[in-house]
Amino acid sequence: MPLRRRTLLALGLGTIAAGVAGCSTGGGSSPSAYCVSTGQVGRHSRLGNARLVYDISGKPTSFRFDGGFYDQLVRWLSDYRELSGTKPPDQVWTYGSWLDGEPNCDSWHDAGRAFDLSRLVAGNEVLVSCRYDLWRNYTGARLQYFRSRYWALAASLHLHFAYVLTYLYNSTHHNHIHIDNGRSGDQLSTFSKRSPSQVQAVQGMLNHVWGQRVEISSDWNDETADATRSVLERTEHPGAVDDGTDQWRAFLRATAAHRPS
Ligand SMILES: [Zn+2]
Secondary structure (H helix, E strand, O other), X not given: OOOOHHHHHHOOOHHHHHHHHHOOOOOOOOOOOOOXXXXXXXXXXXXXXXXXXXXXOOXXXXXXXXXXXXXXXXXXXXXXXHHHOOOOOOEEEEEEOOOOOOXXXXXXHHHOOEEEEEEEEEOOEEEEEOOXXXXXXXXXXXXXXXXXXXXXXXXXXXXXXXEEEOOOOOHHHHOOEEEEOOOOOOOOOOOOOOOHHHHHHHHHHHHHOOOOOOOOOOOOXXXXXXXXXXXXXXXXOOOOHHHOHHHHHHHHHHXXXXXXX
């Protein structure tokens, strides 16, 4: 089912319609998004071995992607499985990928280089959920489990893509994590202290995976840097996340691999 903006708006799918604006990368020196037509984006019903399921309908659905971006997503999913040790998902739930953004293509969705991930599912079991709008109402150990799995997943996404938007970014992302390769292209990500989405994610991971109580301010500061040091001293790349790309990636790999206690 091609995701045309008009159809989505007609269906009142605020999430995806908001995705067009809310998932816009914007921001300074990043390359600008552009329009592509259906002929330039292949249709896929699976990500790796898992069926793609549209979160709105709960039905298996095919989605269109830029070829290189799709291959990166497949590599990400395989790497996430390996790092997290999770069982193989047979469904990847999503709010969409390519959108027909003509004529105002200001989102990487319009180029087929963005994806809105909502859950990984095996059988009837939700392995990990980006539906913060649902699990934030859980309590106790169940809340802790879903929150820590969310941030471990976010870590692996941040490793593979420089532009990742979580529920900390804004309320548009309370039911999915947005990923695009607009900034990082075909490479793994690098870290910028000036990226609020990366800094707040590090602070989220410190709190909810590592039990380090740092303020989630979206501003890089000594408190945050010191907390990342205490995580990285257990890895092959001691230091702080802002020391270099090795430290950034080691922090994300360790976070993605961290098992709930
Ligand atoms: Zn998005």
